[in-house]
Amino acid sequence: MIFTLPFLVTPENLSAEPRYTEKQIEQFSSYVGKTYWITADKDLKPTFFSSPAKEAKTFEPAAKESFELKEVVEKHSDTPYYRATFDSGKEGFIPVTAFLQQVNSAFLTVDPDRGAKAKTAKETEQEEKRRDWIRQQKWPEHVKDAALKKQPALGMNKKEATAVLGKPKSVVRLKSANELLGRQEQWIYEKGPVLTFNNGIVVKIQ
Numbered sequence: 001m002i003f004t005l006p007f008l009v010t011p012e013n014l015s016a017e018p019r020y021t022e023k024q025i026e027q028f029s030s031y032v033g034k035t036y037w038i039t040a041d042k043d044l045k046p047t048f049f050s051s052p053a054k055e056a057k058t059f060e061p062a063a064k065e066s067f068e069l070k071e072v073v074e075k076h077s078d079t080p081y082y083r084a085t086f087d088s089g090k091e092g093f094i095p096v097t098a099f100l101q102q103v104n105s106a107f108l109t110v111d112p113d114r115g116a117k118a119k120t121a122k123e124t125e126q127e128e129k130r131r132d133w134i135r136q137q138k139w140p141e142h143v144k145d146a147a148l149k150k151q152p153a154l155g156m157n158k159k160e161a162t163a164v165l166g167k168p169k170s171v172v173r174l175k176s177a178n179e180l181l182g183r184q185e186q187w188i189y190e191k192g193p194v195l196t197f198n199n200g201i202v203v204k205i206q
Contacts, residue, residue, distance in 0.1 A: 025075050028096050031082070032069045037108040040064055044106040046099075048092030052081035056093070061086055064112050072096065134163070152195055156202045161187065161195060168195075 020028075038046065040063040049056040052073045061067065067086040073093070074080050081093040099107065111117065134147045139160060146153035147164040156164070168187035174196075176184055182199040189195075196204035 019078060020075075020080065025072060025080070028072050028075075028080065028082075031099070031103075032071055034109075035066055035068050037066045037111055038063055039106050039108060040112060041106075044102070046094065046102055046106040048084065048094050049081070050092070052083070052093040054079070059090075059092065061090075061092065062088070066111065067092070069099075137163075152193055152202060152205050154202055154205065156195075158197065158200050161202060165189060165192060165195075 038061050042063075045060050045063070047058050047060060049058055065087055067084040070083045070085055072080050073083050080096045082096055082099050084092050084094065086092065103109075131148055134144055137144065137147075137160075139147070140155065143153050143156055143160060146156075147160065150164060152161060152165060166189075169190040170188045172186045172188065174184040174186060185197050187195040187197065194206040195202050196206070
């Protein structure tokens with residue numbers, strides 16, 4: 001989202017810091033009530049004041065930290081300030097002109113981690129669904145416990161093993177001279193275990 005800066009934000013106006021009109025104050029107020037994020041670029045990190053005064057102590061918020069502009073203070077002074085509240089609970093003040101100079105550079109209008117957060121939320125939701133599904137199965141308790149930990153267990157059948165570990169990278173049929181042992185095969189997982197099945201039941205985990 002790109003904001004159009006008020007017409008007064010020019011190098012000449014910034015240096016002069018004129019007393020602002022009600023219309024200009026209204027333009028400043030259009031940024032209030034919105035959330036912004038601090039850039040991760042160290043060269044663009046903004047400075048905030050502990051109070052709306054040039055002689056007040058200053059601080060730099062954390063990279064990617066979000067804040068909300070609450071109000072314009074000292075509205076009709078030569079240097080009006082925005083009051084901001086941060087996620088950390090800290091409060092800060094920044095001159096209106098300084099904020100407007102840095103919109104879309106030091107201050108971002110969208111969360112820079114929104115993609116990663118959405119991915120994490122989706123993965124969390126999928127994992128919870130997987131765990132709920134396992135709890136609902138009529139499996140032996142030791143099989144459920146292993147499945148919740150994404151681990152195989154002796155006695156699992158093929159359906160249970162697939163539900164816990166997914167499909168194997170390859171399946172190898174084993175030949176045996178003893179027909180009484182039944183049909184044997186191995187499921188081989190990439191970066192995972194090797195499961196040996198006897199008549200469809202896990203009898204060995206390597």
